[in-house]
Amino acid sequence: MxxxxxxxxxxxxxxxxxxxxxxxxxxxxxxxxxxxxxxxxxxxxxxxxxxxxxxxxxxxxxxxxxxxxxxxxxxxxxxxxxxxxxxxxxxxxxxxxxxxxxxxxxxxxxxxxxxxxxxxxxxxxxxxxxxxxxxxxxxxxxxxxxxxxxxxxxxxxxxxxxxxxxxxxxxxxxxxxxxxxxxxxxxxxxxxxxxxxxxxxxxxxxxxxxxxxRVEIFRVSEDSLVRSRRLGPQHEAVVRRLLESTRGLPYALRWFPDVDREIHAVLYRRGIVKGYPVxxxxxxxxxxxxxxxxxxxxxxxxxxx
The missing domain is CATH 3.90.230.10 (Creatinase/methionine aminopeptidase superfamily)
Incomplete structure (x- = not known):
């Protein structure tokens, strides 16, 4: 589904x-x-x-x-x-x-x-x-x-x-x-x-x-979840957390103080998380x-x- x-x-x-x-x-x-x-x-x-x-x-x-x-x-x-x-x-x-x-x-x-x-x-x-x-x-x-x-x-x-x-x-x-x-x-x-x-x-x-x-707004998709699995369970868990909460709509990291910033940065650099530059x-x-x-x-x- x-x-x-x-x-x-x-x-x-x-x-x-x-x-x-x-x-x-x-x-x-x-x-x-x-x-x-x-x-x-x-x-x-x-x-x-x-x-x-x-x-x-x-x-x-x-x-x-x-x-x-x-x-x-x-x-x-x-x-x-x-x-x-x-x-x-x-x-x-x-x-x-x-x-x-x-x-x-x-x-x-x-x-x-x-x-x-x-x-x-x-x-x-x-x-x-x-x-x-x-x-x-x-x-x-x-x-x-x-x-x-x-x-x-x-x-x-x-x-x-x-x-x-x-x-x-x-x-x-x-x-x-x-x-x-x-x-x-x-x-x-x-x-x-x-x-x-x-x-x-x-x-x-x-x-x-x-x-x-400068990037302050991000987005994840179902494709992000699939691609994150190649990086390991921690990266997949972060994307899953974001996707379950946002359902693919844009978000700010200030909404998610529990999300590991280093893992998120890796996901962004790999293009798994999409960013919207200012x-x-x-x-x-x-x-x-x-x-x-x-x-x-x-x-x-x-x-x-």
Whole structure:
């Protein structure tokens, strides 16, 4: 039996679970903005988000991302992080809620005093315009064009190599990507679920992200378990522990203080554990983001978050 097939799922149950996850995600997103303030601990924000999701009855679909200024994605605090938010920062909080493997993904940017609040507005408006353009049969490139046009109309530059994504059960990045520029192949399908997430930077920015040599978010799969057996029972036990807990969704090591760090490092170096390097704007310019998860219908889309 697959790790990712707890029980058969009918379509009505699928949408009910997506909607329930979306309701929790929406509530947590609306609450966390009041915790993002000068001097606040990034670790405390991420931990609060994850605990609040569980308190409301959801599962944490991936580690809460707290990206400051040029840090665009895949950044979650280390367990010993003492980083405090500073005046003038753009702070992105990206969170995910899962119910039986069905994920609602959402993000918000908060401009601390002294930061460019217009960037936040531009990201939110680009997202709104993208959602108005979405319906079954629309090309993903057309959605990217809407986002790009909205972003540039506000005097900013879209991030070309970051995109939204299709979501399936226990699979955050399935099938189609939803670009932030006029690119990509394929059309949106009725009944499918997608995360739409404009990312933008200043006119001075490169409009691209690059990865840096820092990995805070990881993932294991059923294949990881098979490959770990070649390294011995200790390595297999670590992968089994991670897989049983996450069912293939991303995780942070701060969730697993009992996991041997040296064994985990070996698994990562061997490619048995997948890592997601932190992504930063290539020229060091600040980045803003807005994100909703939607289900596409023939005549439009339903915003889940």
């Amino acid at each position: 697959s790790w990712f097939s707890k029980r058969p799922y009918g379509q009505d149950q699928v949408y009910d679970s997506f909607r329930a996850a979306g309701e929790i995600a929406r509530k947590v997103r609306s609450e966390v903005v009041y915790r993002v303030r000068e001097g606040a601990s990034a670790l405390e924000i991420a931990t609060w988000v994850e605990e609040r999701i569980r308190e409301l009855g959801g599962g944490v679909a991936f580690p809460c991302n707290v990206g400051v200024d040029a840090v665009a994605a895949h950044s979650t605090p280390y367990p010993d992080s003492d980083y405090a938010l500073r005046r003038g920062s753009l702070v992105k909080v990206d969170l995910g809620v899962e119910i039986d493997g069905l994920v609602a993904d959402t993000a918000v940017t908060v401009a601390l005093p002294g930061a460019d609040e217009a960037m936040v507005l531009a990201a939110e408006r680009a997202l709104e315009e993208a959602l108005r353009a979405i319906r079954a049969g629309v090309r993903v490139s057309a959605v990217g064009e809407v986002i790009s046009r909205a972003v540039t109309s506000y005097g900013y530059r879209p991030i070309a190599n970051l995109s939204g994504h299709q979501i399936e059960r226990y699979n955050l990045h399935a099938g189609l990507s939803i670009p932030n520029v006029p690119a990509g192949e394929g059309r949106l399908e009725a009944g499918k679920v997608y995360a739409v997430e404009p990312f933008l930077t200043t006119r001075r920015g490169a409009g691209q992200v690059k990865h840096i040599d 992504l930063v704007e290539a020229s060091g310019e600040p980045v803003a983001q807005a994100e909703h998860t939607v289900v596409v219908w023939e005549d439009g889309c339903e915003t889940l978050t």
